Amino acid sequence: MNITLTLNGKRRTADIHPNAKLSDVLRQLGCASVKMGCNEGACGSCAVSVNGRVINSCLAYAAQADGGTVETVESIGSLDHPHPIQAALVEEGAVQCGFCMPGMIMAAKALFDKNPSPTDAELAIHLDGQLCRCTGYEKIQSALRRVAAHGAPVPSPGSSTKGGRS
Amino acid sequence: MKRNFNVVNKSVRKIDSLSLATGKPMYVGDFKPADALIVKMLWSPHAHARIVSIDTSAAEQLPGVHAILHHGNVPRIVHTTAGQGFPEPSPYDTFMFDHKVRHVGDRVAAVAAETAEQAMAAVKAIKVVYEELPAVLSIEAALTPGAPVIHDEPEAHVPIPVPYEPQRNLAARVAMEVGDFEAGLKEADHALDLEYFTDYAQHCPIEPHVAMAHLAADGRVVITTSTQVPFHVRRIVAQTLDIPVRRIRVIKPRIGGGFGVKQEVLLEDVVALFALRTGRCAFWKYTREEEFVSSRTRHPEKMRVRTGVKKDGTITAMGLDCITNTGAYGSHALTVVCNSGSKILPLYRAANIHFVGESCYTNLPVGGAYRGYGATQSSFAVDCTMDELAELLGIDSLEFRRRNAITSGETSPVFRALGEGKAGVEQSIGSCELDRCITLGARAIGWKKRGRWQEKTGRFRRGIGMAALMQGSSIPEIDMGAASLKINDDGSFNLLMGATDLGTGSDTVLAQIAAETLGCDMDKIIVYSSDTDMTPFDVGAYASSTTYLSGMAVKNVAEKVAKQMLEVASAMLECKAREIRLENNRAVRRDGQSVSFGEIALRALYGTDQHQIGAVSSRISHKSPPPFSAHFAEVEVDTETGRVKVLRYVAAVDCGTAINPKLAEGQTEGGVLNGISYALTEQYLFSPKGKMLNAGFSHYKIFSMRDKPAITTILVPSYEKTGPYGAKSVSEICINGPLPAIANAIYNAVGVRMRTSPFTSEKVWRALQVKAAAPA
Numbered sequence: 001m002n003i004t005l006t007l008n009g010k011r012r013t014a015d016i017h018p019n020a021k022l023s024d025v026l027r028q029l030g031c032a033s034v035k036m037g038c039n040e041g042a043c044g045s046c047a048v049s050v051n052g053r054v055i056n057s058c059l060a061y062a063a064q065a066d067g068g069t070v071e072t073v074e075s076i077g078s079l080d081h082p083h084p085i086q087a088a089l090v091e092e093g094a095v096q097c098g099f100c101m102p103g104m105i106m107a108a109k110a111l112f113d114k115n116p117s118p119t120d121a122e123l124a125i126h127l128d129g130q131l132c133r134c135t136g137y138e139k140i141q142s143a144l145r146r147v148a149a150h151g152a153p154v155p156s157p158g159s160s161t162k163g164g165r166s
Numbered sequence: 167m168k169r170n171f172n173v174v175n176k177s178v179r180k181i182d183s184l185s186l187a188t189g190k191p192m193y194v195g196d197f198k199p200a201d202a203l204i205v206k207m208l209w210s211p212h213a214h215a216r217i218v219s220i221d222t223s224a225a226e227q228l229p230g231v232h233a234i235l236h237h238g239n240v241p242r243i244v245h246t247t248a249g250q251g252f253p254e255p256s257p258y259d260t261f262m263f264d265h266k267v268r269h270v271g272d273r274v275a276a277v278a279a280e281t282a283e284q285a286m287a288a289v290k291a292i293k294v295v296y297e298e299l300p301a302v303l304s305i306e307a308a309l310t311p312g313a314p315v316i317h318d319e320p321e322a323h324v325p326i327p328v329p330y331e332p333q334r335n336l337a338a339r340v341a342m343e344v345g346d347f348e349a350g351l352k353e354a355d356h357a358l359d360l361e362y363f364t365d366y367a368q369h370c371p372i373e374p375h376v377a378m379a380h381l382a383a384d385g386r387v388v389i390t391t392s393t394q395v396p397f398h399v400r401r402i403v404a405q406t407l408d409i410p411v412r413r414i415r416v417i418k419p420r421i422g423g424g425f426g427v428k429q430e431v432l433l434e435d436v437v438a439l440f441a442l443r444t445g446r447c448a449f450w451k452y453t454r455e456e457e458f459v460s461s462r463t464r465h466p467e468k469m470r471v472r473t474g475v476k477k478d479g480t481i482t483a484m485g486l487d488c489i490t491n492t493g494a495y496g497s498h499a500l501t502v503v504c505n506s507g508s509k510i511l512p513l514y515r516a517a518n519i520h521f522v523g524e525s526c527y528t529n530l531p532v533g534g535a536y537r538g539y540g541a542t543q544s545s546f547a548v549d550c551t552m553d554e555l556a557e558l559l560g561i562d563s564l565e566f567r568r569r570n571a572i573t574s575g576e577t578s579p580v581f582r583a584l585g586e587g588k589a590g591v592e593q594s595i596g597s598c599e600l601d602r603c604i605t606l607g608a609r610a611i612g613w614k615k616r617g618r619w620q621e622k623t624g625r626f627r628r629g630i631g632m633a634a635l636m637q638g639s640s641i642p643e644i645d646m647g648a649a650s651l652k653i654n655d656d657g658s659f660n661l662l663m664g665a666t667d668l669g670t671g672s673d674t675v676l677a678q679i680a681a682e683t684l685g686c687d688m689d690k691i692i693v694y695s696s697d698t699d700m701t702p703f704d705v706g707a708y709a710s711s712t713t714y715l716s717g718m719a720v721k722n723v724a725e726k727v728a729k730q731m732l733e734v735a736s737a738m739l740e741c742k743a744r745e746i747r748l749e750n751n752r753a754v755r756r757d758g759q760s761v762s763f764g765e766i767a768l769r770a771l772y773g774t775d776q777h778q779i780g781a782v783s784s785r786i787s788h789k790s791p792p793p794f795s796a797h798f799a800e801v802e803v804d805t806e807t808g809r810v811k812v813l814r815y816v817a818a819v820d821c822g823t824a825i826n827p828k829l830a831e832g833q834t835e836g837g838v839l840n841g842i843s844y845a846l847t848e849q850y851l852f853s854p855k856g857k858m859l860n861a862g863f864s865h866y867k868i869f870s871m872r873d874k875p876a877i878t879t880i881l882v883p884s885y886e887k888t889g890p891y892g893a894k895s896v897s898e899i900c901i902n903g904p905l906p907a908i909a910n911a912i913y914n915a916v917g918v919r920m921r922t923s924p925f926t927s928e929k930v931w932r933a934l935q936v937k938a939a940a941p942a
Binding site: 028031032033035036037038039040042043045072073074077078079082086089090091092093094095096097098099100101102105123124125127128129130131132133134135136137138139140141 | 177179180182183184185186187188189190191192193195196200369370371372373374420421422423425451453454668669670671826828829831832835836837838839840862863864868870871872874877879
């Protein structure tokens with residue numbers, strides 16, 4: 001079947017198997033940031049934003065995103081213009097192997113988009129599904145605290161500010 | 167000795183971190199060609215069985231299937247999957263495919279097909295007739311006389327002269343005795359004889375094992391793999407497939423975590439042979455379930471600690487008997503149990519020391535290298551024993567450790583007695599700030615206010631416990647690291663290293679060492695690691711060796727390059743080389759006249775007496791200087807449910823000079839949380855037939871941000887003269903603290919001694935019931 005979606009601000013079409021997972025299709029469409037750590041929705045590495053909601057894309061069918069808007073970490077910051085969350089994580093030394101980072105960043109961004117100054121507890125609850133085995137989360141937490149202290153990060157053009165992971 | 171640093175000892179930005187955070191394609195899976203064949207494995211459903219017949223004819227006819235591998239059509243060459251130096255201290259007991267399976271999840275047959283679905287369909291269509299054999303599912307069962315023999319194949323042997331008796335399921339044995347242990351026990355005023363057990367655990371890198379192979383235009387096999395040991399991969403794949411080393415190139419891109427589990431050659435032989443057989447790129451990635459069942463684990467270990475102590479606190483005898491369960495194969499069997507002795511016994515002074523380490527085969531998942539490497543297990547046993555001894559003597563357990571711990575200038579007979587498959591290397595302790603670690607950690611946790619468990623009441627009771635730790639930095643006179651360095655036109659440098667950054671930040675740390683030595687900025691160092699065609703040899707990322715050992719290789723190669731630059735600069739500045747300093751990317755004469763590194767490079771490359779400024783250097787170590795650490799945990803125990811919550815954790819660590827303090831803290835925090843989650847929740851549950859029942863993150867609990875306590879890291883500086891800019895290791899020691907510190911804290915809270923990990927609610931609750939039922 002054919003699907004059409006707005007991926008990172010661009011209209012894309014894909015010829016997919018009806019059973020294809022969104023995560024696999026996003027990777028086929030060139031979004032290498034969508035990482036696969038468990039394929040059962042338990043590690044959060046594949047978290048992306050679909051119509052403003054962060055989901056584990058390994059648990060979603062690509063067909064469900066037909067006609068929708070999908071954002072991955074590729075769209076929110078670049079080497080020259082990193083998103084404030086990315087900049088803070090880098091500055092705090094929170095990126096070790098980095099495999100969990102795209103999902104972590106997408107999940108954190110969803111929270112900051114609706115709550116620019118979350119408490120530690122709000123951060124921890126919101127990021128409960130994002131596993132990292134390298135850092136002990138200490139530096140990730142201090143980076144996100146730093147973002148929270150500076151108030152709302154400026155949303156990148158085209159990014160959605162509504163919704164978040166429920 | 168230089169201690170005012172420009173680049174070293176600074177928390178410079180980890181060089182790959184922004185690329186990683188912006189999601190750039192950098193891992194093995196990101197380089198998979200669209201037309202790669204997908205590999206899937208048929209795994210053994212039985213713990214122990216012979217393959218009577220295997221019929222792949224139906225599977226071969228299925229659409230998309232290109233090749234199937236099984237024991238009938240691959241070379242039968244015995245080897246070890248342990249990615250260790252040659253000859254390996256692990257037994258040769260593994261075949262690429264065998265006619266016998268030895269655990270649930272052992273290899274039976276592999277399929278390469280156009281799609282994952284087609285490969286899975288073919289796996290299901292392979293018809294195998296098994297003859298089930300009685301399975302050995304515990305250490306006790308393995309060592310019972312007459313137990314089923316797991317490695318009855320005639321080829322099984324050890325490549326080095328060490329004890330190996332597969333006919334009685336003994337994969338390794340090591341023993342040492344110093345003084346007269348029995349006499350030491352008799353001499354003691356108090357003696358303790360305690361048993362401990364630590365369970366299976368998995369490393370859980372968020373990126374599971376993944377590898378792919380394709381044929382280059384010249385017919386060579388190019389393997390791109392998520393490995394800690396690219397050079398060992400090249401050697402072991404060559405051995406397993408019986409092809410020359412020169413026909414293989416191994417590339418290690420960014421790695422999504424390893425923690426020891428990727429010090430193993432598990433996928434590379436299969437993808438390489440598929441590439442050779444089909445001419446196509448073959449790609450294989452483990453599922454999470456496969457990662458748990460069919461990769462490697464922490465060896466479960468039974469430990470008996472016998473100690474004697476005088477009233478004044480002198481330890482007269484220290485005895486440690488360890489038996490690990492290495493599972494179906496003896497990967498790292500000898501060296502892990504060896505490290506249970508060699509990394510821990512030197513920590514506390516004792517005149518009479520006894521150590522026996524054994525490892526037995528079972529039909530369970532396979533042990534391997536795991537951060538801490540045997541020291542994690544024995545730290546638990548030994549440090550909990552220290553806590554009990556201190557209590558017997560009525561001495562503050564912190565004081566008791568302080569009095570008995572090794573310090574700077576001392577040696578231990580254990581260093582010489584226990585090596586890795588051979589005698590050890592004698593060393594005396596150089597830098598040691600353990601005492602200060604204890605002082606600072608105790609202050610941070612509030613040790614003095616901890617009180618006794620007898621004084622605590624109420625449903626929720628709090629307690630504080632501690633542990634003192636040591637590890638090593640590289641394997642002395644075994645490990646080797648190398649680097650090469652060359653200058654470019656603009657005064658930048660290519661630093662090529664065999665050292666393997668698996669997410670730790672070693673590329674950054676090693677670039678800092680190079681920049682410090684050359685007198686340039688960090689952004690002038692372009693790091694490339696690791697690629698067996700391009701970079702010099704390195705044993706790989708294990709044994710806490712990269713900063714210390716590869717760091718010395720990098721420092722040395724940078725010194726060689728600096729010398730060549732000074733020669734060119736001296737011609738340009740018309741003065742003697744010794745009158746020139748390299749600093750701020752310039753060569754500066756005494757009077758301030760200077761030339762830039764770019765100008766030096768242009769002259770060398772294009773001007774007079776043209777030559778490439780560059781060098782290669784390698785290093786071994788004659789020492790393995792231990793980092794030291796004191797860990798403190800505050801816990802709260804729910805006496806009604808047995809639930810243990812860690813409220814606060816403090817790790818004070820002496821890793822010498824922290825080359826990059828933030829990254830050193832990150833190593834510590836990550837290792838500590840992994841250790842906490844191992845102490846409280848991580849365990850393998852098995853069916854009665856040896857099948858793991860909880861092979862996924864939904865049922866094998868690793869901690870999330872929500873579960874973690876506040877972790878405070880205190881870096882306590884020292885200066886290790888033999889290390890690069892005073893550095894020692896930091897990555898492994900930190901995982902050893904939580905088991906003993908939390909067990910000791912539980913005791914301080916509620917008065918029960920937990921000697922079997924993990925300390926689940928159920929176990930703690932049962933221990934509380936036993937205690938309540940016991941006569942006061």
